[in-house]
Amino acid sequence: MDLGSGGAGAEALAYAMRDVSLPERLACASRSIVGRLVFTTSFGLEDQAITHAIFRAGLDLHIELVTLDTGRLFPETYDLWAQTEDRYGRRINAVSPDRAGVEALVSRQGINGFRHSVEARKACCDVRKVEPLGRALAGAAGWITGLRAEQSAFRAAVPLAVQDSGYGLTKVNPLADWSREDLARYVADNAIPYNPLHDQGYPSIGCAPCTRAVRLGEPERAGRWWWEQESKKECGLHLMPAQNVQEQSHDQRA
Template structure:
């Protein structure tokens, strides 16, 4: 089955993935999509589970592993990156911000200027994450992510697979319907290396200056850009089409 990159193909893949286990979901994606697949990992629990399956099943022949090294990650994140490469005997490719863009950003904002406004923060995310992601996905037919519907209200409608019109590829979210309990159990049962910050109240880990531990009862992503009052805590990497958000809101009201 060759799904190409059309929306109908993404829907067919999502249906095929529904009742499959995680290894088979990833195998289905690698078999079904003609062309290069890229998995972007930030070394969180979700990404570590996916990395484990990709390497153990030999799917890295078809799925390229990439991380966006923003230059402002936690030391613990770099440590788990090294531990992961040692555990599986593979390298994970790093994509870094464009030097000229980064130097211009810091000259304009100052080193922590992203805290001055939402616009300044998004400009920082654009330089450190969004533009490098565009380079990582250039020419790819599929993009594997660790998105889960449970992570936030903004992600509640995330499907197992969908056409991403922005990057013109199929976006695959094999953990979309997993709970955090499912994820913790899987990582524990398989003794997968993980970031110790998860045990210190950090369910979602990004750049160090932009991430804090969450408080009891807060959503998983409440610790990201916590000084902002926006409900939507996103950096711009994952943009859900408006129609999907509206459909989900209607379903919740029904």
């Protein structure tokens, strides 16, 4: 399969990924995408499932694993990072924020100034997440994520694969059609290490100051930036540039 045809190639990949297992979906992406293929993990339940499939599939998957170390993660997340490396005998490379950018941000808004406004919070996410992601994906031909359609209303149409014109690569979401129950079953069946915060009411785990446990009946991402009005609950990693708004019906990657 040649993905040089852009959107049409991504649609063909998405079609090929239907009705096959997670390892087979990853193998299909690895075979189809010519060039660097990067998986960005935040050590959530989805990402742990994908990590397990990459390392234990018995396939020669040329997939790089990186994580964005914002400097504000939960201690449990750092512990899981070490536990995951021990379990699979592989290093997960960190991409950290630019030091000068963090220092300027904290000087400008204070250590927890992101709570003052949506704009301040987005500025923090830009420095700690979005800019490092750009470096992590520089020169990559494909990007694997743990997005699932069930996570939020804004992600409801997330496809298995899509051409991401913002980063100029093929974005692969191998768990797009999985339910929370599918995910929990896969993790349990394979004894995959996971963050203990998931058992304490944290279905979605980001930076510690920006994440709380969800209440009964709340959606999965309700605990993210909870002081803001309910909206898309996104940090900007999966948002499209303004010039790509016309493509949003095909790529609900926010």
